Amino acid sequence: VNRRVDAVVVGSGPGGAVTAAELGAAGLDVLVVEEGARVHPDAYTQYSLEQMAATYRNAGLTAALGAPTIAYTEGCVVGGGSEVNSGLYHRPSPGLLSEWSRKYAIEDLDAGGLEPFHRRIEEALGVHDGVPGAERSCAALRAGAATLGWDAVEVPRAATPGADGRPERQTMSRTYLAAAESAGVEVWPLTRAERVARRSNRATGLEVVRRSGSCEHRETITADAIFVCGGAIQTPALLQRSGWGRNVGANLSVHPTVKVVAELAGDVDSAAEVGSVQVREFAPWLTLGASASTKAMVALALSENWDAFGGALDRWRQQVVHYAAIQTTGRGRVRALPGRRDPIVTYQLSRTDRDRLASGLARLLHLLMSGGATRLYPVFPGASVVSGPDDVASTSARFRPARASVMSVHLAGTVPMGECARAGADSVGAVHGAERLWVNDASLLPWAPGINPQGTLMAVAHRNATRFLESHGATR
Amino acid sequence: MTRRVVTTSAALAEELMIREMPDLDEAERAAAVHLVATAVAGLPDSLRPGVALAGMAIRVRRSWAGASWTEVHLPFVREYVRLVRGLALAAASEVSSRRAASP
Numbered sequence: 140v141n142r143r144v145d146a147v148v149v150g151s152g153p154g155g156a157v158t159a160a161e162l163g164a165a166g167l168d169v170l171v172v173e174e175g176a177r178v179h180p181d182a183y184t185q186y187s188l189e190q191m192a193a194t195y196r197n198a199g200l201t202a203a204l205g206a207p208t209i210a211y212t213e214g215c216v217v218g219g220g221s222e223v224n225s226g227l228y229h230r231p232s233p234g235l236l237s238e239w240s241r242k243y244a245i246e247d248l249d250a251g252g253l254e255p256f257h258r259r260i261e262e263a264l265g266v267h268d269g270v271p272g273a274e275r276s277c278a279a280l281r282a283g284a285a286t287l288g289w290d291a292v293e294v295p296r297a298a299t300p301g302a303d304g305r306p307e308r309q310t311m312s313r314t315y316l317a318a319a320e321s322a323g324v325e326v327w328p329l330t331r332a333e334r335v336a337r338r339s340n341r342a343t344g345l346e347v348v349r350r351s352g353s354c355e356h357r358e359t360i361t362a363d364a365i366f367v368c369g370g371a372i373q374t375p376a377l378l379q380r381s382g383w384g385r386n387v388g389a390n391l392s393v394h395p396t397v398k399v400v401a402e403l404a405g406d407v408d409s410a411a412e413v414g415s416v417q418v419r420e421f422a423p424w425l426t427l428g429a430s431a432s433t434k435a436m437v438a439l440a441l442s443e444n445w446d447a448f449g450g451a452l453d454r455w456r457q458q459v460v461h462y463a464a465i466q467t468t469g470r471g472r473v474r475a476l477p478g479r480r481d482p483i484v485t486y487q488l489s490r491t492d493r494d495r496l497a498s499g500l501a502r503l504l505h506l507l508m509s510g511g512a513t514r515l516y517p518v519f520p521g522a523s524v525v526s527g528p529d530d531v532a533s534t535s536a537r538f539r540p541a542r543a544s545v546m547s548v549h550l551a552g553t554v555p556m557g558e559c560a561r562a563g564a565d566s567v568g569a570v571h572g573a574e575r576l577w578v579n580d581a582s583l584l585p586w587a588p589g590i591n592p593q594g595t596l597m598a599v600a601h602r603n604a605t606r607f608l609e610s611h612g613a614t615r
Numbered sequence: 616m617t618r619r620v621v622t623t624s625a626a627l628a629e630e631l632m633i634r635e636m637p638d639l640d641e642a643e644r645a646a647a648v649h650l651v652a653t654a655v656a657g658l659p660d661s662l663r664p665g666v667a668l669a670g671m672a673i674r675v676r677r678s679w680a681g682a683s684w685t686e687v688h689l690p691f692v693r694e695y696v697r698l699v700r701g702l703a704l705a706a707a708s709e710v711s712s713r714r715a716a717s718p
Contacts, residue, residue: 187709188650188654188702188705188706188709189650189709191654192650192653192654192657196659197657197658197659198653198654198656198657199654200654200655200657200658200659200662200698201659202661202662204661208694433708433709433712434708434709434711434712435705435706435708435709435712436705437708438704438705438707438708439701439702439704439705441704442697442700442701442704442705443697443701445635445700445704449635452708455708476660479660479661480659480660481659481660481661482661483660483661484661544697
């Protein structure tokens with residue numbers, strides 16, 4: 140079967156949804172292919188194993204091999220990562236954009252240039268401060284920061300008050316994809332992109348496998364423009380499978396996190412919500428915050444030392460899982476292997492990174508104790524309960540980064556944009572050495588930015604889609 | 616390989632839950648084992664061989680020496696047990712929470 144369109148977009152997450160909406164609004168015939176299913180954002184309890192099985196790639200059991208192994212997650216659902224994340228929204232700092240531009244020779248990337256795109260995104264997603272839902276979860280962070288004089292900020296969220304007063308996350312399926320489909324864009328869920336079809340260096344279309352029940356069938360889509368927006372793992376894997384490998388797949392950058400369960404004096408509200416307070420005193424290299432703290436998430440955290448900590452699960456309503464997330468100097472790699480569906484992902488933390496993890500853990504313990512936590516349960520093998528300020532140093536000293544339980548959700552950098560020799564795509568996402576082929580997702584960001592990257596990658600995707608339309612004579 | 620990985624992981628998860636969450640009733644335990652099996656069935660290609668090897672090491676050690684999984688001290692087995700234990704405890708907690716919330 141052959142299908143012909145003006146543009147095909149691989150992936151329906153924040154990068155793909157923005158691309159599809161912009162191209163569709165300009166009147167192009169656009170098709171989005173998404174490997175995951177269409178799942179309503181409220182179909183499952185957020186952060187439950189059921190939700191993970193239905194909406195995360197490999198049911199959430201994905202990991203970058205190394206010492207330590209870093210568990211990471213990718214959304215695999217219509218709407219991509221936006222359907223499963225907390226919707227915390229940041230604008231990148233002018234300093235960060237300037238550093239990216241300098242180190243990767245990126246043309247015309249600055250805060251002023253991104254400003255109009257941020258405004259449009261914030262309006263479309265209803266981004267605002269003070270989204271209700273998890274105030275008590277952030278109590279220890281706030282109190283600890285106040286006691287220590289550390290900088291704590293309320294991070295805006297892409298969420299609006301729902302009918303029951305709880306936040307309703309403004310995911311891609313509710314916003315950009317809905318707008319794209321209204322403009323005539325077609326979305327194919329359960330469709331895996333196998334490879335980009337090519338003639339010499341020119342991308343000519345996409346070979347896909349569509350699933351329907353237990354049946355699969357292959358199709359080829361012919362397109363004048365191919366946008367790969369599968370995220371920082373799947374995008375380089377698809378390009379490699381298609382024979383484009385130059386500066387593609389190396390330079391994976393994540394925010395590894397270590398976790399601590401804090402027990403508070405009273406019950407915590409809305410366990411399934413992520414706290415929107417972050418302590419950014421040591422940003423960008425270290426961010427401290429609160430995660431979702433359902434009973435299952437608390438059990439998972441306590442499981443690391445179950446013999447010693449398991450009894451505490453009875454008090455899970457008083458517990459909040461906190462994290463210390465670092466920026467790394469080390470990098471990882473994505474490699475697609477012939478005949479294998481999933482790429483191999485590796486990550487090498489540097490000595491600096493290991494020191495940062497240890498330091499981040501110690502600072503998090505200190506912060507939470509100062510914030511009134513009654514007991515702390517650090518998540519690493521061999522940890523002991525911290526029940527007073529005097530225990531912080533001895534517990535931190537037992538932490539061994541190479542054996543720690545480390546996870547990450549922010550993945551970037553595998554097809555960095557720019558005009559320098561290390562870049563995989565040019566300043567607006569066109570893949571170097573290819574014609575008619577663009578990347579437009581977090582892969583383009585030179586490294587994980589030390590903030591939740593969705594706002595940044597959406598603004599960059601908006602900018603790139605606009606440039607594409609301008610340079611191809613399409614009008615809105 | 617996938618079926619064997621899933622079967623071994625489900626058996627290990629059940630054993631872990633009997634030992635570490637003895638208050639679960641049979642239906643809750645079965646539901647939690649199902650969640651673990653579903654998760655393990657979706658393992659990526661890169662992790663599946665290591666998990667299969669760890670499961671085999673546990674089975675061999677058991678059949679030869681009758682040893683428990685806690686007595687297999689190989690690093691990759693330790694990682695595997697850690698993975699299944701985390702999943703099993705999270706699944707059991709989720710199932711019991713859901714049951715407690717239902718009328």
